[in-house]
Amino acid sequence: MATVMAATTAIVGTVSELLLAPSPGIARAWGTRVGASVVAAGSCFPGTVVPTADIAGALDVESDWLVRRTGVAFRHKASGDERLTDVAASAARRALERAQVGADEVDLVIVATMTPDDLTPHTAAIVAAEIGARGAGAVDVNAACTGFLAALALAVGQVESGRAGTVVVIGADFMSRVLDYSDRTTAGIFGDGAGAVVVRSVEGDSPVGPILLESDGRDGDVIHTPRPSGPVRMDGQRTFRRAVDTLTDVASRASALVGVAVGDLDLAVFHQANARITKAVGERLGLRPERVVDCIAELGNTTSASLPTALAHADAAGTLHAGDRVLLAAFGAGLSWGGTVLTWNGAGTRAQRTPAR
Numbered sequence: 525m526a527t528v529m530a531a532t533t534a535i536v537g538t539v540s541e542l543l544l545a546p547s548p549g550i551a552r553a554w555g556t557r558v559g560a561s562v563v564a565a566g567s568c569f570p571g572t573v574v575p576t577a578d579i580a581g582a583l584d585v586e587s588d589w590l591v592r593r594t595g596v597a598f599r600h601k602a603s604g605d606e607r608l609t610d611v612a613a614s615a616a617r618r619a620l621e622r623a624q625v626g627a628d629e630v631d632l633v634i635v636a637t638m639t640p641d642d643l644t645p646h647t648a649a650i651v652a653a654e655i656g657a658r659g660a661g662a663v664d665v666n667a668a669c670t671g672f673l674a675a676l677a678l679a680v681g682q683v684e685s686g687r688a689g690t691v692v693v694i695g696a697d698f699m700s701r702v703l704d705y706s707d708r709t710t711a712g713i714f715g716d717g718a719g720a721v722v723v724r725s726v727e728g729d730s731p732v733g734p735i736l737l738e739s740d741g742r743d744g745d746v747i748h749t750p751r752p753s754g755p756v757r758m759d760g761q762r763t764f765r766r767a768v769d770t771l772t773d774v775a776s777r778a779s780a781l782v783g784v785a786v787g788d789l790d791l792a793v794f795h796q797a798n799a800r801i802t803k804a805v806g807e808r809l810g811l812r813p814e815r816v817v818d819c820i821a822e823l824g825n826t827t828s829a830s831l832p833t834a835l836a837h838a839d840a841a842g843t844l845h846a847g848d849r850v851l852l853a854a855f856g857a858g859l860s861w862g863g864t865v866l867t868w869n870g871a872g873t874r875a876q877r878t879p880a881r
Contacts, residue, residue, distance in 0.1 A: 559730030560683035561869040562676075562721050564625075566618025567836035568611045569600035569717040569823070570698075579712050582705055590712045595799020599715030599824030602698045608641050608718070612696035613654035615718040615832070619692065620655065622839075622870070623722040627656035631688040634663050634679055636671030636695045636828040638749070638857075639702060651694065661688070668747070669795050669856020670737070671695060671828035672719075673864065676852075677735040679723045684730055694720040695828035702754030709760045713798065715824025719832025731867040733782035736774055739860040747857035767797060767855045771805045771863075775853045778863035784849055789815065789865070791844060795854035796820040796830045805853075817843070830854070839870060846870055 575598050580587040591597055602611070612635060620627060633655075635648040648662035667674040672695035679691040696718035705711045723732075746763055749756040771794060779786045786809045794802050799820050806816040819837040826833055831852055838844040846868060853863035 556727055557729065558684055558686055559726045559728055559732070560680040560723050561726045561731045562866055563724050563869050564619045564623035564722045565719065565832055565836040565839055565870070566615050566620075566622055567717065567719040567829075567833040568614035568618065569715075570602040570606050570611060572601045572603060573598050574601045576712055579705065583708050583711060585708065593800075594712045595802075595818075595820045596712055596715070596824045597821045600717055601700045602716045606698075608637065608639060608696050608698050609647055609650040609654065611716075612637075612647060612694050612718040612720070613651045615696070615720040616651060616655050616692050616694055618836075619720040619722050623724070625690060625722055625724070629690045630655070630657035630660045630692055632661040632663070632679065632682055632691045633657055634665060634675040634691065634693050636665045636667065636675040636693075637697055638666050638668050638671065638827060639698045640664065647696070648694075655692070657692070667828075667856075667860050668858060669797065669825075669827050669830060670854045670858065670860040670862050672831045673735060673852060673854050673862040674737060676721070676723070676732075676864070677737055677862075680730065680732050680735065683723055683725045686725075689725045691723045692720055693723060693832070694718060695826075695830065695832045697827040697829050699756070699825070699827055702749050702756050704755035707755065707757070709758050710756055713825045714756075715826050717823060717826040717829045717833055719826075719829045719834075719836055721832050721835065726869075731869055733778065733865045735862060735864040736778050736781075737860070737862040738774070739858050741858060743859045744857070746859060749857070764798070764801060766859065767801050768804045768808070770855050770861045771795075771801070771853050772808045774855075774861055774863035775805070775809055775851055778853065778865050779851060782849075782865045784865060786811065786851075788849070789851050790848035791815055791817065791838060792851040792853075793817045793831060793834045793838065795825075795856065796823065796834055797825050797855065814843075827856070844868055844870065
């Protein structure tokens with residue numbers, strides 16, 4: 525009898541371990557600490573480039589004035605037959621190629637967007653199919669300019685819990701779909717595009733620090749895009765003041781959570797909302813201009829795509845190195861905002877750089 529009971533206990537224990545164990549695709553020993561690492565970024569944009577001069581003419585303002593006000597000299601604009609899913613899939617493929625990860629290894633695809641092609645099927649499902657990640661989970665997230673950070677938080681949580689081993693996180697928006705090109709406040713700021721990162725499981729502590737996500741819906745009227753297709757309306761002065769204050773605060777707190785002084789960060793990637801906002805936040809935090817990514821002049825404000833396209837821009841420009849401590853922070857409609865500090869684990873070795881101070 526004792527032998528039977530012992531055998532039964534052993535079988536129950538084995539079955540429990542199998543039921544509780546992570547999916548077979550996650551290459552780690554069950555019971556070890558798991559972290560989530562951002563290992564690559566990629567971006568893609570529609571083929572049409574629109575100079576600010578073209579937009580300024582329709583607004584009856586000087587092009588130089590509009591560039592000074594926004595920091596945007598050019599932006600990409602989707603044509604009528606271009607689909608967001610195609611651009612998002614291209615960004616995802618580039619990130620996977622950069623990471624040297626096959627699409628068949630992807631467990632989950634998350635797309636942050638506020639301008640999907642259709643209500644259904646949702647963007648992530650189409651993107652997963654287009655990149656060859658058939659059978660992967662697929663989820664869309666809408667948190668406007670903070671959408672990518674929200675999607676990244678979901679991805680990191682899935683990986684750290686052992687429920688996914690590889691996640692593709694995409695931010696993609698065609699803001700031209702919801703713009704009024706006669707509105708001086710918004711017409712010159714926004715652009716279209718997509719950016720993606722690959723998040724993978726690693727043993728040990730997570731290279732991605734805590735991700736702060738916060739909101740204040742009481743001021744949601746500051747940036748509003750009504751159904752079914754806008755146009756987006758924005759109180760420019762209120763947005764500017766709130767963005768500078770909030771980004772400065774969340775950047776400081778996200779850095780403190782990982783025990784890094786803001787001045788010791790290797791790179792700061794803020795949502796590319798407006799060049800004046802980026803400059804003001806950098807100055808308040810005491811960051812050197814060369815440590816702050818600023819690519820809005822060529823891309824415009826791409827909303828959910830802003831952070832991953834800025835990461836891809838920094839990687840391509842050679843200003844992002846393996847081992848760098850990178851701040852990500854965003855603020856936008858909702859109102860919502862967030863921030864985190866991660867250690868970049870992209871390809872290559874850590875480069876020698878001048879001291880942060």
